Amino acid sequence: MLLAVLSGFLLAVLTPLLHRLSGHALGWVLALLPASLAIYFGSLVPLVSDGGSLVVEYPWLPGLDITLDFLVDGLSLVFALLISVIGTFVLIYAGAYLRGHPYLGRFFVIILAFMASMLGLVLSDNLLTLFVFWELTSITSYLLIGFDHDRADARKSALQGLFVTTAGSLALMAGLILLAMMTGSYSLSDILASSDPLHEHALYAGMVVCILAGALTKSAQVPFHFWLPNAMAAPTPVSAYLHSATMVKAGIYLMARLNPALGEGALWGTLLMGFGAATMIVGAWFAFTSTGIKKVLAYSTVMTLGTLTMLIGVGTELALTAFIGVLVAHSLYKGALFMVAGIVDHATGTKDLRELGGLRRRMPATTAFALLAAMSMAGLPPLFGFIAKELTLEAVLTTPLWSAFLTLAVVLAFMLVVGVAALVSVKPFFGAVTATPRTPHEAPIAMLAGPVALSLAALAFGLAPHLPETAILQAAMGAVAGAPVDSYLALWHGINVPLVLSVVSLVTGVVLYRLWPRIQPDLNAINTAAARYGPEATYFRFMEGISALASWQTRRLQNGVLGHYLLVLVAVTFGLTGLTLVLRHEISLGFNLSGSRFYEWGIAALLVASAVFASRTRSRLGSVASLGVLGFSVALVFILFSAPDLGITQLLVETLTVVLLVLVLFRLPEFVSLSSRFERFRDLTIAILAGVVVTLLMLAGLETRYFESISAYYSENAAPLAQGRNIVNVILVDFRALDTLGEIFVLALAAIGIHSMLKLKAEDQHRP
Known part of the structure; x- marks a missing residue:
């Protein structure tokens, strides 16, 4: 299992070499993984088909209780x-779509790592x-998304996502x-097996909001939906993978995975139904009103993601059955349709639908399988999408909460999606x-293989739905329901109500x-006007605000004046430290002299x-001399208190x-007063603040001891373990050898850098 999850990363490392060896066949070679x-995961189907599960454990960081555990269930x-x-x-x-691309090898490295990351996500326990x-x-x-990095829109969309x-x-x-704090475990299998009612816990509401914030942004739910259509700046193979089986389904997976543990609370279901229904309507609307074929498909993915979220929120057995059906049906037809869009x-x-038409004569095979996939998207029999659509309608009709509202939202969304399916399969x-x-x-066959296989799978699952159901889908439904x-x-x-609505x-x-064709310009005008106040406009205003704030603080705080940097650094550091000392620590000011x-x-x-003399004198030479006196006085302190080695070093x-x-400053002119009295008073105040805080810290340190001093250990073991009687030397050379080695390494690097700079300067001076 560990090799299966990490194999994508391992193959990514070898991809540049395989690219040189296989040439244009690289896509076929890498697809073997x-x-x-x-095949490996298929061999595990019998294990989970009857509701079983498998947990595989690998220790990773046992000291931190972090393990590479994998959970395999439906x-x-x-x-x-x-x-x-x-x-x-x-x-x-x-491999065929990007044939001849100068960065083809780089693309496969990233997409293999992407695949491995997604496998690790869904299998992690x-x-x-x-x-x-x-x-x-x-x-x-x-x-x-930003693979075509020479395009500004690709870079912008990648950063937005x-x-x-x-x-x-x-x-x-x-x-x-x-x-984990609520359940006492970081193991998903333990959390799901726990019988504790988490919805009664005091942290439940905050935990649910935080988890859903991550899941809803990842799966492009309103109001975070705008990043996903913009991600269409990526090459089409990325879009096909992103929308059908990976990135955007990560949030859906997480909500489905945690549903048995968190679904008992009303907050969970209410938030999922609300966000899901809103996303479903918004996605269907923008899908129908867009003109680019990839944008149309992207917004239809947003609509489906909203549907999946809503069904998890409904939470009934019928809704969770519909959830698995919609999940699988969408993966099949959306992967096929995105590949068709790329073709x-x-x-x-x-990619503009307004510029396409009559391609069936020159592209008959593409036309046939595009129609087949679009039929599943529209919910036409005998495709698997029809079964998923009927289940969704039946689920919202029988939900105990918001039934009329959800039914209306689903029917409206399905109306628009039928129009979208016709746009991407009939119009071109x-x-x-x-x-x-x-x-x-x-x-070519390499580009047609995906649409052919996925659309035929949608047809086969529609004609014989009991086969995937009994094999694995029913186990998946049980995993989402928790029973x-x-x-x-x-x-x-x-003939029933869902069929009539369908x-x-x-x-x-x-x-x-x-x-x-007649209403699209008006619809586009409405979208353009509304976009000025929508979530994406808010995002851009927020980003502009960040830039404005950064510009302001650069002018005010990072203005290139070293004295200003020191002033702010000292004021903030010692101000916060002093405030913490006063509020959190009782300091005794009694001195025993x-x-x-x-x-x-x-x-x-x-x-x-x-x-005091160093800060008051106007003579540079006098200030240097007084600082020397200060340093020699500190050396005397070291010597008096039994630290002669430190004293010698200080001297x-x-x-x-x-x-x-003296050699540098003696040649400079006398000090000139360039600061105002207010600035000097401000600097003096901050300097006194820093001195007082340091003094208080020393007093607090003398009063507080959480652990026994380690000095006794060094005194007892310096001679027997390190064969040395100078404790300081033994600490530096033996007990803290790696620390000292690191310091020596840093000094050596600095010396090399200085030597290089001096050498380069000398060469510049001798250059004619």
């Missing part, structure tokens, strides 16, 4: 099969490792930690032939498609006098410092 993984296995099966066809497709893989999907998707999903990830991290763009040079291939930038031609589910997938349930949505969708000697008072007075450093400063 996900194909092998699909839900995780469905996702693993989708990721590996669709990944196989995506890799084959990408530990909350911490799940979060690690979660973040890896964000990073790799960022690289994939990363910013939105990572912001949610921060909340998710907090939510997962709260969940159309590749063959014609345009039928009607009058239109002129395109390139002469249309049929796609066995009595499901029944069938192509025909008789027919209504089909007829209305066809009418909307016929009206689309009975044992002090007269020469110690003399050294203290010398320290104070030299510091040597101070002597060298004074000599160097």
Whole structure:
């Protein structure tokens, strides 16, 4: 199992070498890995088909209680099969779609890492490792969306997707930690097996909000939906994989996985139904009103993600059965349709639906399988999408909460989606032939393999739904419900209300498609006007606000004046430290000076006098001399209190410092007063504040001891263990050898850098 999850990373490392060896066949060669993984995961189907599960444990950081544990049950296995099966066809497709691309090898490195990250996410049984893989999907998707980095829109869209999903990830991290605190375990299998009612816990509401913030941003739910259509700046193979089986399904997986543990609370179901229904309507609307074929498909994915979220929120057995049906049906038809969209763009040079028509004569095979996949998307029999659509309608009709509202929302969304399915399958291939930038031609087998296999799978699952149901889908439904589910997938349930509503949505969708050429400009105008106040506009205003804040603080705080930097640093550091000391710590100001000697008072007075003189004198030479006196006084303190080695070091450093400063500063003019009285008073106040806080810290340190002093250990073991009687030397050379070695290494690097700079300067001076 560990090799199966990490094999994508291992193959990514070898991809540059394989690229040189295999050439144009690289996609076929790399596809052998996900194909092998699909076979491996398929071999586990009998294990989970009767509701069983498998937990595989690998110690990773045992000291931190972090393990690489993997949970295989119906839900995780469905996702693993989708990721590996669709990944196989995506890799084959990408090899042909990006043939000749200068960065083809780099693309496969990233997408293999992306696939491995997604497998780790859905199979992980530990909350911490799940979060690690979660973040890896964000990073790799960022690289994939911005793959064409020479395009400004690709870079902008990649950053937008990363910013939105990572912001949610921060909340998710907090939510997962709260969940572990509530249950006492980071193991998903333990959390799911626990009988404790989490919804009664005081942390339940905060935990749910944090987890959903991560899941909803990842799966592009309203109001975070805008990043996903913009991610279409990525190459089409990325879009096909992103929308069908990976990135955007990560949030859906997490909500489904935690549903048995969190679904008992009303907050969970209410939030999921609300966000899901809103996302479903918004996604369907923008899908129908868009013109780019990839944008249309992207917004239809948003609609489906909303549907999946809503069904988890409904939470009934029928709703969770519909959830698994919609999940699988969408993965099959959306993967096929995105590949078809890439074929159309590749063959014609345009993605605009308004510029496409009559392609069926030159692209008959693409037309046939595009129609087949679109029929599943529209919910037409005998495709599997029809079964999922009927189950969804039946689920919302029988939900105990918000039944009328959810039914209306689902029917409206399905009406629009029927129109969308016609737009992507009928509009480009039928009607009058239109002129395109390139002469249309049929796609090669490598690009057709995915649409053919996925659309035929949708047809096979529709004709024989009991086969996938009994094999694995029923186990997946039970995993989401937290208990066995009595499901029944069938192509025909008789004439009933869901069928009538389905027919209504089909007829209305066809009418909307016929009206689309006339109403689309008006719909686009409405979207343009509304976009000025929508979530994406808010995002851009927020980013502009961050830039404005950064510009302001750069002008005010990072203005290049070293004295200003020191002033702010000292004021903030010692101000916060002093406030904490006053509020959190009781400090005793009683001084016991009975044992002090007269020469110690003399050294203290010398320290104070030299510091005051250095700050008051206008002579550079005088200030250097007074600082030297200050340093020698500190050396005397070291010597008096049994630290002669430190005292000698201090004497040597101070002597060298004074000599160097005199050589440099003696040639400079006298000090000139350039600051105002207010500035000098401000600086004096902050300096006094820093001194007082340091003094209080020393007093607090003398009063507080959480552990026994380690000095006794060094005294007892310096001679027997390190054969040395100078304890300081033994500590530096033996007990803290690596620390000292690191310091020596840093000094050596600095010396090399200085030598290089001096050498370069000398060469510049001798250059003619």
